Amino acid sequence: MPQLIGVPELRRSRWCDHPGLRGIAESAFGRRCEQSVLGALWNFPGSGPPVWHRDGFDNPLLVAVTAACDYPQTVGFIHSQPMSHNGARFSDSEGMKAPITSKGEVGVPLPLRRGETLLFFYTTKHAATPNLSNLDRCLLYSVHGPVGVRDEHNHKDFLPSLFKLSKEEAKDLDAFYRHHLGI
Numbered sequence: 001m002p003q004l005i006g007v008p009e010l011r012r013s014r015w016c017d018h019p020g021l022r023g024i025a026e027s028a029f030g031r032r033c034e035q036s037v038l039g040a041l042w043n044f045p046g047s048g049p050p051v052w053h054r055d056g057f058d059n060p061l062l063v064a065v066t067a068a069c070d071y072p073q074t075v076g077f078i079h080s081q082p083m084s085h086n087g088a089r090f091s092d093s094e095g096m097k098a099p100i101t102s103k104g105e106v107g108v109p110l111p112l113r114r115g116e117t118l119l120f121f122y123t124t125k126h127a128a129t130p131n132l133s134n135l136d137r138c139l140l141y142s143v144h145g146p147v148g149v150r151d152e153h154n155h156k157d158f159l160p161s162l163f164k165l166s167k168e169e170a171k172d173l174d175a176f177y178r179h180h181l182g183i
Helices: 019-029 167-181
Strands: 033-043 062-067 078-080 117-121 126-128 137-146
Touching: 019 033, 019 062, 019 117, 019 137, 078 117
Parallel strands: none
Antiparallel strands: 033 137, 062 117, 062 137, 078 126
16 A cells, blocks of 8 residues: 555545545544545555455544546455444454454445545444456555554554565565465
8 A cells, every 4th residue: 555645646646635624523523633645555566355344443544545547346346344443342353353243344345436435434344345447446545543642563664665665575565464464
């Protein structure tokens, strides 16, 4: 997921510090908010099984995902687990485990058309499904939260920019993280 908040053209775009998204975050968290992340989520043809996860567990952050294009249903859209931002309710189905349907947990598909935005809390359990199409899927990704609160779980300063990696280096980095996560 490339960090794009430092790209000058995108800093001037409507996706950077959108007042409507900032206002929604301020209403949700009851204090002044700011955008801390702008990036792109890619799902490439042949991508693997869904990896259920939360973007984090502690920070009050709101995630906004916007479809860059119209895609077919087979492109691997996000599925979410309703009410999973309340971790206590779903404590038996944490991390990368699939929803436990016997406990009433379900994964709901959330396909997006071009320009549509999906909002969810940082703690909401979600996964991208496999991309069965022949298209690269891109969703614009931004994170909004109280001033000074950062997404430090997913965005580490020491990680290299994907813009500065070769395809082989990116594959090696992906393999490292998949091994680290046990997938």
